[in-house]
Amino acid sequence: MRPGTAAATAALSAIGAGAAAVAVGRYAGDIALKPSPEHPLPGDSRLTVHSVGDERIALTRSLVSLRPGTYGLTGAGCHAVIGSVVRGPHPVDAVVRRLERVTHGTLRPGSRMRLTPQVHIGNPRDALGLDCADIDIPGELGPLPAWFVPGVRDTWVITAHGLGTTREHPMVVMPFLHRHRLPVLDLAYRNDLGAPRTTDGINHLGDTEWRDLDAAIRYAVRYGARAVVLHGWSVGATMALRAAARSALRDRISGLILDSPVLDRHATVRALAAARGVPRALLPLVVRAAEGTTGMPVHRPADAADPAALTVPTLLFHGPDDLIAPWAASRSFAARRAGLITLHAVPHAPHAAMWNVDPPRYEEALRRFLTPLM
Numbered sequence: 001m002r003p004g005t006a007a008a009t010a011a012l013s014a015i016g017a018g019a020a021a022v023a024v025g026r027y028a029g030d031i032a033l034k035p036s037p038e039h040p041l042p043g044d045s046r047l048t049v050h051s052v053g054d055e056r057i058a059l060t061r062s063l064v065s066l067r068p069g070t071y072g073l074t075g076a077g078c079h080a081v082i083g084s085v086v087r088g089p090h091p092v093d094a095v096v097r098r099l100e101r102v103t104h105g106t107l108r109p110g111s112r113m114r115l116t117p118q119v120h121i122g123n124p125r126d127a128l129g130l131d132c133a134d135i136d137i138p139g140e141l142g143p144l145p146a147w148f149v150p151g152v153r154d155t156w157v158i159t160a161h162g163l164g165t166t167r168e169h170p171m172v173v174m175p176f177l178h179r180h181r182l183p184v185l186d187l188a189y190r191n192d193l194g195a196p197r198t199t200d201g202i203n204h205l206g207d208t209e210w211r212d213l214d215a216a217i218r219y220a221v222r223y224g225a226r227a228v229v230l231h232g233w234s235v236g237a238t239m240a241l242r243a244a245a246r247s248a249l250r251d252r253i254s255g256l257i258l259d260s261p262v263l264d265r266h267a268t269v270r271a272l273a274a275a276r277g278v279p280r281a282l283l284p285l286v287v288r289a290a291e292g293t294t295g296m297p298v299h300r301p302a303d304a305a306d307p308a309a310l311t312v313p314t315l316l317f318h319g320p321d322d323l324i325a326p327w328a329a330s331r332s333f334a335a336r337r338a339g340l341i342t343l344h345a346v347p348h349a350p351h352a353a354m355w356n357v358d359p360p361r362y363e364e365a366l367r368r369f370l371t372p373l374m
Contacts, residue, residue, distance in 0.1 A: 033202040033272070033290060041164045042275040042323035043350050047073075049111040050094045057082060057099040057107065058090065064115055065095040068348055069357040072120075075113035078105030079121050103127075116164075117233075117353035120171040124149050124186075127171060130178055137187070139215040141196035144188060146216065149174055151183040154226040155254065155374055158185045158216050162234020162260065162352045163203070163272070163324065166192060169233060172355050176363045180370065183225070187216045189239075205265050206238030213239045214247045227254040229373060233352040234325065237261035238305060245309040255373045256314040257366070260322055260352045263305055263329035271324050307336040315369040317354035317362065319346035342369065 047065050050058035057073075057080075059065040066085060073080040083098035090096045099107075103121055107113075120127040123134075124147055131150060136143035147167065157177055159170035167188045177184050188195045189212035191203065203209070213230065220228050230240035230253060237258035244253050262268050266287055273286040314337075318330040334343035344365050346354040355362040 033204075033269070041351065042271045044114055044275070046112045046114055049107055049109055049113060050091070051109055052099065052107045055099050056086060056096055058094040058096050059113070061093050061095045065097070067115065067350065067353075067357070069353070070100070070119060070359060071353070071356050072116040072118045073107075073113045074116050074118075075111050078107060078111065078113070079103045080107055080113075081119055082115075115350075117172075117350070117356050118165045118169040119356070121168055123147060124171055124174055127168075128174055130174060135219075137212075137215050137219045139190070139196065139212050141190055141198065141212075144190075144196070144212055144215060145192075145194045146188060146219075147184075147186040149178060149184040149186070151178065151181045153181050153183065153374055154224060155229060156183045156185055156220045156225040156227075157229045157231055158187060158213065158220060160187055160189065160213055160230070160232040160236030160239050162232070162236045163262075165233070165352065169352070170231070172359075173231070173363070173366070176366060180367070180374065182370070182374065185216055185220055187213065189213065203235065205262055205268065206235045206242055209235065210239040210242030210246065213243045214249070217243065217247055217249050217252065221249055221252055225252070227252055227373070229253070229255040229257065229370065231257040231259075232261070233259040235262050238263070241305040241310075244312060245306070250311075253312055255312050255369065256310075257317075257369070258314060259317045259354050260325050261305070261316070261318070261330060261333075262325045263333055264326045267326050267329075268324055305333065307333050307341070310337055310340055312340075313369070313373070314341045315365065316341055316343045317346055317365070318343070319349040319354065319357075321348055322351045324351040 045062060045064050047059045070083050073082050080102045081100040083100050086096040086098060124130040124132040133148045135146050135148050137146050161167050161169040167186050170186050174184055189209050190196055190198055191201060217228055230243060232240035238261055240256050244250055244256055269287050269290045270283045273283055278286055316330055316334055318327055320327040334341040346357055349357040
């Protein structure tokens, strides 16, 4: 082969390899940003049901099955609610927990299940016995389905779920909010089931989704809310921060409740991609591809939210065991506005499961925070 031909061939090969790498990175970035309840999140692991008895269930022994608190247990065609670990002599390969109820399907030995912070399924009326209305909120992409649970106060709580969950997740706090007579507007936003789809179909980690939360604020004010408190989990918390800084109605926002906020997008994209099986060597490509696809400056984590933009009291729940949204980012965020942000550390909690670990402690923190805002 002539030297010039060899050089050209080598150059084309390099270009081809580079193009292939970019294509793989773009594909991996897309799947990383399409989390859903059916896809694994970092820290998820399948647990085998060993046995099911009277108010007891035995699961594969692991760090996941030993987590303290109350969780949903979900698998193919089945959903249940499990409580705390039952102490006592048990098989060395199993963990026994309280089985609070089976909400759908049948639990059988051998079933493969996973824990989820989403405890309830259905709607607030069927799952909790709370009066609720199905409404459509006018959004920029089309109608956004939401549940409205009425209350007599003129401060409304607007909830936004996070990665890997649905608007069923915020139902964990609805009984508490209802006892305190606060109206609740629970939002489904773009790319959720029943909500408008975007052209790319991917999650922008709150960067565009916040505009749907803004639409919910407009709806609440139109129908009688004097003020609103935004309660978001995961990217829902990031949406709340965006709305508090950018909404034309931000003067109506009287407080923020942030649970496991996604503040370091670089780390979150890498974690989501790794959980979907993307090889470690490709993770830098995934981050660049995610930035190119979404327009987010993923490599600049501080751009996700600026604590200097906060003007309202903020309650932040997070913990060091979160594998999706780094705890260090929340600590730094809270430290920069210590007079405005109250940080509640929750150990042993996976992402967006701060309520699940200790519901009474979580709700007491909510009570203290919300009382002056009601």
